[in-house]
Amino acid sequence: MMSVPRAVITGYGCLTPLGDTAPETWDGMVAGRNAITPIPPSELGEVSIKRAGQVQRDLSEMFEPRLMRQYDRFSLLAIGAAREALDHSGLEITEELAPRASAVIGVGNCGWEATEEGYVRSLVERKRRSRIFDVPRVMPSAPACHVSMQLGLKGPSFGVTSACSSSNHAFSSGLQLLRSGEAEVVVAGGAEAPIMFGILRAWEALRIVAPERCSPFDLNRRGLMLGEGSGAVVLETLEHARARGATIYAEFAGAGASADAGNLVIPTPEGPERALRNCLANARLNPEDVDYLNAHGTGTKANDVIESTVIRRVFGEHADRLSISSTKSMHGHALGGAGAIEMIACLGALQDNLIPPTINYETPDPECNLDVTPNQSREREVGAVLSNAFAFGGLNCVVALKKFVD
Amino acid sequence: MSDNLLPELSKIIIRSLNLPEERVKEISEGTTLESLDISSLELVEILMAIEEEYDLHIDVDAVEARDTLQTVGDLLELGRKHGLGRKAE
Numbered sequence: 490m491m492s493v494p495r496a497v498i499t500g501y502g503c504l505t506p507l508g509d510t511a512p513e514t515w516d517g518m519v520a521g522r523n524a525i526t527p528i529p530p531s532e533l534g535e536v537s538i539k540r541a542g543q544v545q546r547d548l549s550e551m552f553e554p555r556l557m558r559q560y561d562r563f564s565l566l567a568i569g570a571a572r573e574a575l576d577h578s579g580l581e582i583t584e585e586l587a588p589r590a591s592a593v594i595g596v597g598n599c600g601w602e603a604t605e606e607g608y609v610r611s612l613v614e615r616k617r618r619s620r621i622f623d624v625p626r627v628m629p630s631a632p633a634c635h636v637s638m639q640l641g642l643k644g645p646s647f648g649v650t651s652a653c654s655s656s657n658h659a660f661s662s663g664l665q666l667l668r669s670g671e672a673e674v675v676v677a678g679g680a681e682a683p684i685m686f687g688i689l690r691a692w693e694a695l696r697i698v699a700p701e702r703c704s705p706f707d708l709n710r711r712g713l714m715l716g717e718g719s720g721a722v723v724l725e726t727l728e729h730a731r732a733r734g735a736t737i738y739a740e741f742a743g744a745g746a747s748a749d750a751g752n753l754v755i756p757t758p759e760g761p762e763r764a765l766r767n768c769l770a771n772a773r774l775n776p777e778d779v780d781y782l783n784a785h786g787t788g789t790k791a792n793d794v795i796e797s798t799v800i801r802r803v804f805g806e807h808a809d810r811l812s813i814s815s816t817k818s819m820h821g822h823a824l825g826g827a828g829a830i831e832m833i834a835c836l837g838a839l840q841d842n843l844i845p846p847t848i849n850y851e852t853p854d855p856e857c858n859l860d861v862t863p864n865q866s867r868e869r870e871v872g873a874v875l876s877n878a879f880a881f882g883g884l885n886c887v888v889a890l891k892k893f894v895d
Numbered sequence: 896m897s898d899n900l901l902p903e904l905s906k907i908i909i910r911s912l913n914l915p916e917e918r919v920k921e922i923s924e925g926t927t928l929e930s931l932d933i934s935s936l937e938l939v940e941i942l943m944a945i946e947e948e949y950d951l952h953i954d955v956d957a958v959e960a961r962d963t964l965q966t967v968g969d970l971l972e973l974g975r976k977h978g979l980g981r982k983a984e
Binding site: 618625 | 936943946
């Protein structure tokens with residue numbers, strides 16, 4: 490019987506509130522920088538959410554103005570991250586490789602910029618017709634389409650969606666494409682551009698957005714901060730990476746997922762616990778092998794307690810030796826793009842043996858009594874890392890990376 | 896041509912494609928849509944902009960438009976068939 494291929498990460502990139510590239514973003518994380526900034530006022534109306542993590546790079550530089558009309562902001566973010574990841578990998582997509590190379594991109598929302606512009610055109614400006622690019626801009630698969638077109642990836646490619654777990658589900662899907670033999674290379678990632686009037690209004694209604702800052706696991710936490718951004722990695726089979734002499738940054742050891750089939754917005758411990766256990770089993774890791782866990786850590790009352798409970802249940806005594814952090818405290822919660830940005834944190838931790846911090850941490854919460862790496866990054870040998878994503882609707886996905894050892 | 900339709904249409908094309916205004920001068924009836932690098936979706940967008948501007952309805956879909964329209968002159972002709980320019984008469 491043929492053995493299942495091992496998957497490795499040979500390149501990565503991102504566009505985040507912390508930086509325009511993966512190295513800039515990682516430097517920001519290590520420094521514990523708060524990248525939450527004021528949201529410019531909208532012409533469409535008042536919103537009580539005044540701050541969010543926003544990508545600072547001017548995306549209009551990416552294509553000539555004529556072509557820019559084809560892209561929603563979430564697609565531009567995905568393309569930026571994917572281009573950086575491919576450059577970083579040094580991989581050339583040849584004609585021969587193209588049909589075996591895929592694009593899999595997670596998103597939580599559709600192209601909201603185009604959606605909103607369409608309504609403004611029809612309802613505010615009273616134009617009789619919508620724009621010709623509205624349909625291809627809005628579709629949730631648009632980021633995956635554009636990454637495939639931009640990079641010339643002609644293997645099985647698709648969008649993935651599961652709200653805040655979308656990126657991790659995309660990584661997991663990419664891993665499955667490699668393991669099943671359907672692809673040799675997958676550019677996998679996620680993107681989200683939710684800092685738009687309609688989405689802000691919707692989150693305002695949920696009343697779980699913090700007024701000033703996000704303080705995960707802190708006793709006085711007041712909710713999440715929204716963020717936008719993207720991240721992407723080049724996944725390759727070990728065999729393919731070796732054959733071309735690629736630099737291997739990590740092994741993508743495994744992924745595990747589950748559904749709560751419970752409440753729409755209130756998480757339960759059982760679903761996330763199963764996802765974590767499935768991930769460890771899939772990655773053939775024991776709980777004590779894990780050194781760092783990038784928490785879902787939204788900073789809401791409900792999430793952080795449930796997540797702490799789940800970590801205690803799964804890791805037992807090792808929970809006290811496990812380094813945990815929520816980098817959302819710095820870049821905000823990028824929803825469908827969150828896992829992709831947090832992948833950069835995990836790769837950084839593995840490369841540099843450094844744990845990025847949870848910032849804004851002041852008062853311990855007895856219900857979240859874990860080592861959340863408060864306020865300052867910490868040196869520690871890192872051999873294996875996990876990244877949690879638990880979504881509204883109870884769709885959970887956890888991914889595991891480890892240092893590559895031949 | 897006895898009317899101002901060509902310069903007007905040229906402006907619509909330029910606006911629809913987000914091209915610099917000065918390129919209006921380059922457009923004549925013989926200019927091919929290919930030389931302007933107009934995609935099939937952009938062509939429909941131009942048709943829609945003509946409809947909007949002149950308040951008329953041009954009965955053609957994206958594939959048909961791509962297959963039948965080669966030049967700016969063809970576009971003018973199609974527009975005229977659907978009532979373009981009658982307002983000015």
